[in-house]
Amino acid sequence: MKQRQSCIWRVLIICLGLSHGIYAQQDEREIAVLIFKKTNALRTAKGLEPFKALDSLDYTAQYHSDNMVKKNFYAHVDPEGLTPVTRAEKLGVLAWRTEGNRRIGIGENIAQVPWFSNVNGCGDTQSAEAFADCMVNGWKNSPPHYKNIMSDYEFLGVGIAFDEKGMGYGTQNFR
Numbered sequence: 001m002k003q004r005q006s007c008i009w010r011v012l013i014i015c016l017g018l019s020h021g022i023y024a025q026q027d028e029r030e031i032a033v034l035i036f037k038k039t040n041a042l043r044t045a046k047g048l049e050p051f052k053a054l055d056s057l058d059y060t061a062q063y064h065s066d067n068m069v070k071k072n073f074y075a076h077v078d079p080e081g082l083t084p085v086t087r088a089e090k091l092g093v094l095a096w097r098t099e100g101n102r103r104i105g106i107g108e109n110i111a112q113v114p115w116f117s118n119v120n121g122c123g124d125t126q127s128a129e130a131f132a133d134c135m136v137n138g139w140k141n142s143p144p145h146y147k148n149i150m151s152d153y154e155f156l157g158v159g160i161a162f163d164e165k166g167m168g169y170g171t172q173n174f175r
Contacts, residue, residue, distance in 0.1 A: 027128045032058070032158040034132035035170065039156060042140060042149055049154075054175065056093045057157025061171040063091060064110070065159035068169040076108055084108035084173065097175065099152070107148045107174035111135050115166040135170045148174055 040050035064078070064087060071079050078087065084106045088095040095106050113135045119125045122134035139145035153174035161169050 027131075028160045028162065030128045031132050031160045031168075031170075032062075034128055035136055035158045035160070035172070036156060038132055038136040039139075039149055039158075039172065042136070046150060048150065051156035051174070052154060054155040054157055056091075057155055057173045057175055058159065059157070060088050060091050060093050060106075060159075061157040061173040062159030062161070063087070064108075064171040064173075065161035065169045068110070068171075069161045069163045072163075074110070074112055074169065076110060088173070088175075094175070104153075104175075107151060107153055109139050109145045109148050109170075109172040109174075111138050111145075111170045113138070113168045113170065115162065115168055131168060135168070139172070148172070 036051070036053065044050055064084075067078055068074055073079055077083055082090060085095045088106045093106075097104050113119065113122070113125055113131060115126055115131065117124045117126060119134060122137070123130070125131045125134050139149060149172075151174065155175045157173045157175075159171045159173075163169070
C-alpha cells in the first residue's frame, strides 16, 4: 500500500508540474495584450500618446522571447551576436526611422518573471493579470526600461514565452 501511495503522489506532482507549464503557455498571448495595455496606461497617465500596435514588432519581440527560452539565455544580444536592431533587420522589420536629423533605432526591454505563488515584490503571479502587472511594474521601477516606455517611440510589440520550469521571458520592442 505504501508503494502505491508513493506512486500516486509522484503522478500527482508530475501532473501538477505539467499543467503549471501548459497553463502559462496557453496565456502567453493574453499576457502580451495585457502588457501592451498596462504599458500604454503608464504613458497616458503622464499625458503621452499611447503606443500603436505593429504586428512586425510583435513578431520580433516574440521571436526574441522564444529564442531566449529555446537557447537558454537572458540578454539583449543573442548567442548569434544579434542585437535588437540587427535582429529586427534580419526578420525584415524596418529597424530605423528618421526624425529631423536624428536616426532612431529599435528599443528593447526584456524581463524574467516566474509563474509562481510567491514572487519577491509581486506576490502570486499565477494569473495573466498578476503576471503582466509584475513584469510592467519591474520595467516601471527600472530607469532605463522606464525611459524606453516614456520615449518618443510610436510603436510597441510584445512577446512572452515560458520555459519548462515556468519562467516567463518577456520582450518589448519599440520603434
